[in-house]
Amino acid sequence: MIKHLLKIIWNQRGRNGWIAAEILLVFVVLWYIIDSLMAVGKVFFSPMGWDIDHVYWISMGVEEVDRNEMDSTYQYVTSGRSMLTAIDRIKTCPGVEAVGVGLMSMPYVGENSYLHVGVSDSVNVEYVKFERVTPGFMEVFGFRPMEGERKSWEEMLSGDQVILSGHLFEKFKEKGGKRERGISFGDDDWHGIGGVTAPFRADRFQRKANWLFRSLTDEKIAEDDSDFRVKIAVRVDPSADHDFPEFFVKQMEKQLSIDRLYLLDVIPYSDLRYGIELRNGVKSELQNEIAVMGFLLFNIFLGIIGTFWFRTEQRKGEMGLRVALGSTRFSLKGIMIAEGVLLLTLIAIPALLICFNLQVSELTKGAYMDYTIARFAAGFLITYLVMAVMIILGIGYPAHQMARLEPADALRYE
Incomplete structure (x- = not known):
């Protein structure tokens, strides 16, 4: 099966070359985004080691x-x-x-x-x-x-x-x-x-x-x-x-x-924390970074789905021929999805080298999380899975629509 899929990918290398380049670039950018979000999130949601719940500042004034x-x-x-x-x-x-x-x-x-x-x-x-x-x-x-x-x-x-x-x-x-x-x-x-x-x-x-x-x-x-x-x-x-x-x-x-002393105010410590985080700008800076990353993530999502959707639509003739030669609708969708995931897996190899060098060079957020193999492996695996889901979504629906075509109708595209 894999050998057959590799042959299909190689036969369409002209078209797949551009898609592979896009996947490689998107994979590295997406890995950087996920690694950054993971590092910031780990710090933000980690236990503080001290507690401000039910704590109040008794603010005193002095005449x-x-x-x-x-x-x-x-x-x-x-x-x-x-x-x-x-x-x-x-x-x-x-x-x-x-x-x-x-x-x-x-x-x-x-x-x-x-x-x-x-x-x-x-x-x-x-x-x-x-x-x-x-x-x-x-x-x-x-x-x-x-x-x-x-x-x-x-x-x-x-x-x-x-x-x-x-x-x-x-x-x-x-x-x-x-x-x-x-x-x-x-x-x-x-x-x-x-x-x-x-x-x-x-x-x-x-x-x-x-x-x-x-x-x-x-x-x-x-x-x-x-x-x-x-x-x-x-x-x-x-x-x-x-x-x-x-x-x-x-x-x-x-x-x-x-x-000369008098009671001025009683302030919950959660309000004090909110105020100081607002003044020092750290929270706003991170929120802006996360917003930019979210925007990029959304665009990557649309771009990958759109690319594979368009690629699948262009292959109606090939799919019709397969149906005419006896392929079932289920196997047809399986071949299309497996081909996309295998292409991603092949591109993940050079992407792994690029991402690893970026981490070794400490170009990611080291202040929030130590550079470890576990951190890299988790970020890379999550990136791979997210990309795989995007590709499956981009292929799945149009492949499902094509599989429902009658062989004679599908062959018209050939």
Whole structure:
């Protein structure tokens, strides 16, 4: 059967040559599109490693005070001292499971702090995101300790110890770092590693997170008089998460009016994430790329189906002759479809070499997914199957119509 189909393809090599060139070009372009969508999709839909469901940012406002106009009887109270009182009161709100506080550390708020850390004075590990947080912060966002860690978040952050994210700890070890020695923030500034989190991702468009957590003490919060650096987030019991912002404002607005401090807003973290993704443009950029890829995919679909439809229509005379010589309608459709799939299979061999070289040259989206044989094999197989379906659709219907013609009618085309 295959030998017979190869002979048919060879006898029509003049016409098949152009079709083969089209299939080769389309196959490579389609593979690139599928590989890119697969890489982006894998990152976007992978588990985050932390959770913002039922989490709210308690936005606090601070009344401005012109210190130049204060008289000798005025006692200036930092917002940090008032914030400590507010935190204690928020913990008493019905439905609140955990309260977390961060100093320039809340995710999706647009505040970030970075520093260099190393295993020695001369060897840096990474430029990492520095998170100054309370133990409750880890509970609010659902971070998990690495397997084998037995201490609580309070114990991990006690004293001058720090917590490393899973990916940062791996880099720390790769650079020769020893957990018992600790990690360096600079000259002679060493900190013990109190714990390590399970690996997590910084956001929905990144594969890893190199974060370092350090304790935010009550004393540090009280000292803060910058008004807006200390942020509060709460995790709410799912059973109580019904119109929680309205409920919280009603319950806590008066209680949180402390000195210059007042309750400004209660914002779901899903809204914060949407806003920051909109501002930084990463989501829009990917959406535009996916839209372009979808448009190309649709055009490829129409082009391949149209090519094989037209090719099948041109062979009515040949099909009529086959029917006249005794071919059944079922076998006629089978031969046409098998010929198209075999042509695709032959073209897939050079396409495989081209696609493999594109991946080896790292011209695809390596930032979202590692270059592996499994990734290449999956993308190539999906591309082959999608192309095969397009070719079958392009051949199937016109072949079905031709098979229904009477032999005498079909022979008129010969």
